[in-house]
Amino acid sequence: MIFTPKTQQAIRFAIEAHAEQTRKGNDIPYITHPLTIALILSQAGASEDVIVAGILHDVVEDSDVELDDVLNEFG
Structure with a gap:
């Protein structure tokens, strides 16, 4: 995954927003979903902005x- 200041900021933002949330039907932290999306997008060659949107x-x-x-933080 592309770890840039902007993607790291998005990860922190998403972790805070999804705190205490879990995936449906189990106790896996919800943040694993947007991080998986970010990884897939990164592997597909997506731009930083698209990866941030995925997160x-x-x-x-x-x-x-x-x-x-979100708009105030990321434009």
């Missing part, structure tokens, strides 16, 4: 984070 893709839908929070 953050469920933040608004599945947490208390508002879209404006």
Whole structure:
């Protein structure tokens, strides 16, 4: 995976947003899902912005984070 300051910031943001969440049907931390997406995107040669979008893709839908929070943080 591409570890840049921006992707690391997105990972920290997603970890905080998805804290205490688990995958449906088990106790696996939810953050494993967006990190898996980021890895797949990275292996496919996606740009940094696409990888960040992959990391953050469920933040608004599945947490208390508002879209404006994501836009303010990542543009």
